[in-house]
Structure formats: structure tokens, C-alpha cells
Amino acid sequence: MLYDRPPMRPVNRTPRTPGNEAPISSATADPIIEFQSVTYSVKGRTTPLISELSLRVNSRETLVLLGRSGSGKTTLLRLINRMLVPSSGAVVVEGKSTVDWDAIRLRRHIGYVIQEAGLFPHFTVAENVGLVPKLEKWDAARIAERTNELLRIVGLDPKEFAGRRPAQLSGGQRQRVGVARALGADPSILLMDEPFGALDPVTRSELQREFSALAQRLGKTIVFVTHDLREALLLASRIVLLQNGRIVASAKPQEFLRIDHPEVKAFSASLHTVPGEMA
Amino acid sequence: MTPWTFMVTHRAEIWSAMLDHIALVLIAMSIAIVIAVPLGMVIVQRPALRTFALGLASVFQTIPSLALFGFLIPIPFIGGIGPRTAIVALVLYALLPILRNTYVGLTGIDPAVLEAAEAMGMTNAQILTRVRLPLALGIILAGIRTATVITIGVATIAAAIGAGGLGTFIFRGVAMVSDAVILAGAIPAALLAILADVLLALVERRLRVQ
Numbered sequence: 001m002l003y004d005r006p007p008m009r010p011v012n013r014t015p016r017t018p019g020n021e022a023p024i025s026s027a028t029a030d031p032i033i034e035f036q037s038v039t040y041s042v043k044g045r046t047t048p049l050i051s052e053l054s055l056r057v058n059s060r061e062t063l064v065l066l067g068r069s070g071s072g073k074t075t076l077l078r079l080i081n082r083m084l085v086p087s088s089g090a091v092v093v094e095g096k097s098t099v100d101w102d103a104i105r106l107r108r109h110i111g112y113v114i115q116e117a118g119l120f121p122h123f124t125v126a127e128n129v130g131l132v133p134k135l136e137k138w139d140a141a142r143i144a145e146r147t148n149e150l151l152r153i154v155g156l157d158p159k160e161f162a163g164r165r166p167a168q169l170s171g172g173q174r175q176r177v178g179v180a181r182a183l184g185a186d187p188s189i190l191l192m193d194e195p196f197g198a199l200d201p202v203t204r205s206e207l208q209r210e211f212s213a214l215a216q217r218l219g220k221t222i223v224f225v226t227h228d229l230r231e232a233l234l235l236a237s238r239i240v241l242l243q244n245g246r247i248v249a250s251a252k253p254q255e256f257l258r259i260d261h262p263e264v265k266a267f268s269a270s271l272h273t274v275p276g277e278m279a
Numbered sequence: 280m281t282p283w284t285f286m287v288t289h290r291a292e293i294w295s296a297m298l299d300h301i302a303l304v305l306i307a308m309s310i311a312i313v314i315a316v317p318l319g320m321v322i323v324q325r326p327a328l329r330t331f332a333l334g335l336a337s338v339f340q341t342i343p344s345l346a347l348f349g350f351l352i353p354i355p356f357i358g359g360i361g362p363r364t365a366i367v368a369l370v371l372y373a374l375l376p377i378l379r380n381t382y383v384g385l386t387g388i389d390p391a392v393l394e395a396a397e398a399m400g401m402t403n404a405q406i407l408t409r410v411r412l413p414l415a416l417g418i419i420l421a422g423i424r425t426a427t428v429i430t431i432g433v434a435t436i437a438a439a440i441g442a443g444g445l446g447t448f449i450f451r452g453v454a455m456v457s458d459a460v461i462l463a464g465a466i467p468a469a470l471l472a473i474l475a476d477v478l479l480a481l482v483e484r485r486l487r488v489q
């Protein structure tokens with residue numbers, strides 16, 4: 001079931017251990033991103049950031065990578081759009097290893113949302129959202145149409161917001177623009193690195209709920225990084241828990257909390273902590 | 280003789296010295312910008328060259344201006360008496376503020392913005408021309424403004440090696456022990472510096488992204 005199709009290229013696979021390979025529940029599952037025994041290490045560090053990790057991301061699922069700071073979740077995200085290249089193993093995106101992709105092509109093909117949005121301060125909202133279509137040399141009318149459509153999708157009135165600069169937006173509005181920009185050229189994959197992490201709790205929960213609905217409507221493959229279990233439970237169709245560059249648990253949200261693993265327990269403890277219990 | 284009467288009686292001569300002065304500054308600044316801005320872009324990626332270039336430009340700044348003019352005179356091709364040597368010295372002085380501000384402007388950009396630019400699939404050239412340079416423009420211009428004001432002042436000393444300009448009156452006044460003559464060079468030079476500062480501040484304000 002796990003290997004119902006041959007790997008794209010021969011790779012040295014590590015023996016499968018529970019949790020090292022994510023279970024695939026649906027028979028129609030079709031991997032769009034596949035980590036094949038990926039190790040990523042940097043000079044000057046003895047332990048690799050990612051250790052022989054294998055993972056399949058299925059088309060149209062919302063996979064949440066959960067983990068503490070330094071667990072390797074952002075590294076994993078950056079390996080997908082070739083901002084990083086594996087030290088060994090391969091990351092296969094839509095049937096082709098990222099090293100065989102032209103990096104620019106690959107990135108324009110994948111939406112990317114980061115914390116604080118990273119909007120271009122010298123561009124208007126419309127110019128930010130229309131960036132990738134413009135890089136892809138769409139004609140101006142089509143870009144304008146697409147920009148307006150995307151702003152409406154993320155709940156911003158184009159008439160009011162298209163001409164504004166990022167500095168004239170609230171944190172939540174900036175993050176909405178960040179999502180719209182990532183969707184610019186209608187990518188099939190969306191990578192999100194703690195996109196709601198810097199928002200105040202009320203705005204964050206608003207955006208989480210809206211985004212959850214949006215994700216279902218868009219039908220994109222989403223890989224979402226967070227350290228917030230509550231957010232993971234709300235948004236994920238599957239949660240993958242990382243610790244020290246390895247997968248330690250992988251489950252659907254409703255099954256996740258039942259997993260018997262110390263790191264899962266540590267995360268679920270964070271969920272149940274209320275001020276009264278702290279003392 | 281009051282400074283005012285001297286300036287009125289010698290207005291044609293002062294005017295022509297001022298034009299010479301402006302020409303010296305404009306030529307020197309143009310050359311300095313053409314060298315320092317691209318060099319600033321290059322050293323962003325090259326730490327070894329960065330240390331060397333910024334260090335060398337700092338060294339030029341520490342040489343007293345009169346000494347620098349003196350040092351250049353015996354050097355073949357660029358030296359000698361006259362405006363050419365003066366321009367070389369002025370360029371060397373103007374390099375540091377432009378180079379340093381270009382570097383600071385290009386590197387002081389929010390990392391999240393650069394990460395987004397890379398992740399959106401912009402090429403390095405596109406990131407430079409569409410993100411880094413536009414965002415750094417205000418700071419680069421601030422460097423050009425500083426350099427221009429410095430150059431207008433230092434250019435008065437260029438008269439010592441026969442380059443002309445408003446310094447001619449200052450040196451003549453010192454020799455004649457005449458405040459009026461000194462001021463006939465010093466006042467227009469100061470006004471020129473203030474004017475350049477104000478004009479470039481206006482341009483800078485328009486280009487700076489908040």
C-alpha cells in the first residue's frame with residue numbers, strides 16, 4: 001500500500017519504523033510532494049537538521065508540520081521549494097526531484113506565506129498580489145482581474161485596499177494580502193510558515209477559522225508549519241509531529257492526541273494548560 | 280573695504296569661480312557615484328572585498344585634504360597641477376559615504392521581504408533591481424547627499440593646487456590678510472553646500488519608503 005508505485009529514482013531507504021513513514025489513509029491518495037530519506041545538515045553542526053526523513057504529502061491535503069522551535073519544520077518547508085537542497089536523499093515535487101526542477105520555475109509554481117507576511121513595502125497591495133503573475137508576464141488586464149478576485153477571496157474589498165501600501169494595513173490585513181499573494185498564479189501547492197504566528201489572539205483565531213474554510217474551498221495541497229497544537233488541530237487533515245529533525249508521530253487530528261509518545265504528551269499538555277493550573 | 284562691497288565689485292569673478300566650483304563638484308560626484316554604487320552592490324555578496332573596499336575608502340577619508348592634494352601632484356597621469364588632480368582627490372573623499380550607505384541600504388532590508396522575494400521565484404537580478412535597490416534608494420541618496428556637502432567644502436582647498444573654484448578667494452584672502460576676500464569665497468561655498476543639502480533632502484524624502 002505504501003509503495004504501490006515504484007519510487008521515482010532508486011534511493012537508499014532506511015528501515016521503516018512506525019512514524020518514520022506517514023500512513024496513507026485514502027486509497028485515492030496521490031503524492032504530490034515526497035521526501036525520500038532526506039537528510040539536511042549544515043557545516044559546523046554535528047547533528048543534521050533533518051535526519052533520513054521520509055514523508056508523502058498527498059494531493060489536496062492540509063498537512064500540518066508541528067514541532068518546537070528547532071525541530072526542523074521550517075527547514076522541511078524550505079526543502080520543498082528548493083530554498084534548500086537536501087544533503088542526501090531527494091525531495092520529489094510533482095514527480096520530479098527539486099534538484100531537477102529549475103528553482104525559479106518551481107517557486108513560481110508553489111505559493112509561500114510567511115510570518116509577518118514579508119510584503120514588499122514599496123509596492124501597493126495590488127502590486128504585491130499581482131507579483132507572480134507579473135513575473136510570469138501575464139497581460140495587465142488579466143493581472144488586475146486576478147488581483148481583484150484574490151483580494152475578494154481573502155476578504156478584502158479591492159476598491160478599498162488595492163491602492164494601499166502595506167504600512168497602511170493592520171497585521172491581520174497584511175497577512176490576508178500575504179495569502180492572496182501566495183495564490184497569485186494559482187499554484188497547486190501552498191507552503192505556509194507560521195503565517196498567523198505574529199497576530200494578536202483574536203485576529204489569529206479569526207484568520208484561522210476563515211482560512212480553514214478557504215483551504216477546503218480552494219482544494220490546494222497545503223503544507224502548514226506551526227508550533228501551536230490548537231492551530232494544528234483546527235486546520236490539519238493530517239498532523240506530522242517533528243522532533244530533532246525526525247518524524248515522531250503522524251495522525252489525523254482526531255487521533256493525534258491518543259498517540260502514546262512523550263512529545264505528543266508534551267504538546268497536549270500545552271493544550272490543557274489554563275492559568276489556574278499553572279501554579 | 281567691507282565684504283559686501285568686495286563681493287559686489289568682484290561679482291563677475293566670483294560667479295565664474297562658483298561655476299568652476301560647481302563643475303568640480305558635479306564631475307567628482309558623478310564619478311564617485313558611478314564607482315561607489317555598483318561597488319556597493321558587489322560587496323554585498325563578497326565579504327572579503329567588502330572589508331577591503333570599506334577599509335580603503337575609510338583610509339582616504341582620514342588623510343587631511345590638503346595632504347591628499349599634495350600627495351597626488353607627483354603621481355603620473357592622475358597628478359599634476361590643475362582640476363584633474365583635484366577631481367581625483369574629491370572622488371576619493373566622496374567614495375566612503377556613498378559606498379557605505381549603498382551597502383547598508385542594500386543589506387538593511389527586512390529579511391522576511393527578501394525571503395518572500397526569493398520564495399516568489401524572483402531571480403537574483405530581479406531581487407536586486409525590483410526589491411533591494413528601490414528599498415535602499417533613500418539611504419543611498421542620503422549617502423550621496425552627505426558626500427556632496429563634504430565635496431563642496433573640500434573643493435575649496437582644491438584651489439591650493441590650481442584647480443580654481445571658490446577656494447581661490449579664500450587662499451587669496453589668507454595671503455592678503457583680508458577677511459572680505461576670504462568671505463567672498465567662503466560665503467558662496469557655504470550657501471552652495473546648504474542649497475545642495477536642502478535640494479537633495481527633498482529628493483531623498485520623495486524616494487524613501489516608509
